[in-house]
Amino acid sequence: MKNVGKLFAAGSNERVFRLKARRDAGTDTPVWQAPQFMTCKKCERRATRQVWAKSLYVCPNCGYYHPIGGYYRLSMVLDHGTFRELDPDVEANDRLNFPGYPEKLEAAQRKTGLKEAVVTATGKIAGVPVVVAVLDSRFFMGSMGTAVGEKITRAVEFATAKHLPLIIFSASGGARMQEGIFSLMQMAKTSAAIQRFSQKGGLYISYLTHPTTGGVTASFASLGDITLAEPGALIGFAGPRVIEQTIGEKLPKGFQRSEYLLEHGFVDAVVPRSEMRKTLAQILQLHTEGGKRN
């Protein structure tokens, strides 16, 4: 019986994780189906899911960065067999009794298979233990309500307690409207947790992906010791539509994109998806002492 376990790559934990990652990537067809096509949002070129998956969901034709799911991204960066999810059961809470919110939540949960807009986990990257949080823009535009704020804060506190480096992949429309002031307060809560983490000497890498705006930009996403961004990601506080309405003029091309932020000094590097794991591993290894102090 002992040998049976060896037939599988890892424990049940890892198998479930791989399945979720494949579900997020859209490559989880257990039985043969006709090839599924996906159209690029930018250049409208069609390609099969398999082709997209191979290129890490960067359009093979025009290089557009398609948003990807939380588990899928984790499977791209974490070492095989090291994934362990943190607080998987924290769920949103309809504090304002907002009409239609519970139904919308349920629909989003059914559609994505996620409980909330963030997945938090521990694992290893190139052998360095880390805490990683990934926001998922498919769930309520990755907006931060109380559950997201709570999960991020718990992940940061876990990293503080265990002296682990922290990586957060942001992708969010900002604070979640349906939870009103409670969403706003999550900005203070998460920022305060990051501040404590930082005071204890923890290393925090903030990885900005498309789109990172509003309350998330104005809280934990902007507080990284090292800030990286995916090419072409929209990153800003106010949305471009609001700015255009306010100032009454068209914004320049590439405004609020990763490269623009790099130029204006708010990002350390723009890192392509294919280099993501390598870059993270490099930074982590440069900090192997720093991240463990105290």
Add this chain to the structure above:
Amino acid sequence: MIKETLQQIDAIDAEIEALHNAVAQQEDGDILPDDAFNPAPDSVSENEAKITELTNRRAALVEGCADLTAEDRVFLARHPKRPRIDEYIDALFTDFFEQRGDRQCREDEAILGGIARYKGVPVTVIGHRKGSTLEENLRFNFGMPGPEGYRKALRLMKQAEKFHRPIITFIDTPGAYPGKEAEERGQGEAIARNLAEMSALTVPVISVVTGEGSSGGALGLGVANHILMLENAVYSVLSPEGFASILWKDSSRSGEACEMMKLTAQDLYQGGIVEEIIPEPLGGAQADHQKLFACLDTALEKHLVQLCRMSPRALAEQRYKKFRQIGR
């Protein structure tokens, strides 16, 4: 609704004023007694009767202001005659010295800050500045700060920490300014830095939400040990107009949004976010500034005394816990 009531009250006030003038004129004997069209003694008593009647009607209207909807409160929170930060400073503090500039790029007048004495104790006062006339509104950008404003505020707060001064902030803003330059200079980063640094300050921080508090622009000055809120002030994740335009793509439905957002002082008190509600005179703070200042003064002193007893570490700890438990 409150808008109409206030208009009616204003009309009555004008009428009473006019009648008072008429009476005074007649009593001064400006009008000759032998004027056939103005039999003076009669008209004086007539006018006085009218004044009493109007005063009664006015009182009844003011009574009606006790029961306000969320939309009414949003209207009052934005009332142009509501006290502004400079009036609060004049009324509650002495020896105010204004500090300007973020030491990096420029001075943002949408945030006013400086050192003053409160009951003889030096404190740092910071708040959004809207201005009360249109010229002032334009000059202060309607109280919408850019990143420089938040960086100036942080500079002042760090200095307060250095010199062990309590910090009192006044929140009244429609939000941080959504402009091109503001984005280029890192609006999001500036607010985020304020949230993080404020959370760890080792001096007492009290925030008073005096008017409208919307979005990160308000929170950027609001990570406090105790948050006080005026009875008709509102505080939420976004302005009701922005909220309606995000959720329904229609900013004209803001009235509906007001009710849903739970943004009144009473809602926030129940939610455990604010520590105390400061009562306002009936019909809103603009009706009687002095009465409001007196109430605020009492509350501010109480909370400041309470916080000043705590050790620097306990203050940071209490502030962390206050925000940590929201949405747990």
